[in-house]
Amino acid sequence: MSAICPRCDSAKARRLATAPVDGAWEIFGCPVCFFTWRSSEPDSITDPKRYDPRFKIDPQRIDAIPIVPPVPGKRPQSS
Numbered sequence: 001m002s003a004i005c006p007r008c009d010s011a012k013a014r015r016l017a018t019a020p021v022d023g024a025w026e027i028f029g030c031p032v033c034f035f036t037w038r039s040s041e042p043d044s045i046t047d048p049k050r051y052d053p054r055f056k057i058d059p060q061r062i063d064a065i066p067i068v069p070p071v072p073g074k075r076p077q078s079s
């Protein structure tokens, strides 16, 4: 089953797991922005239209997002 990612609006999100006993929840994951969520979370997390716009991600800009903190360079080897 596919789903729309609440964070980046990608249609590539997929169901990753379903509650084993009663199907009470499902877990979804987005391969574009790596957001994951449960179906049992509030609409503000699961519904793309209600997801806080401050935390939305534009997939076109993912490559430009800096890595924080940056990984420092290797120290010179002491001998």
Ligand SMILES: [Zn+2]
Pocket: 005, 006, 007, 008, 009, 010, 030, 031, 032, 033, 034, 035
């Ligand atoms: Zn996403």
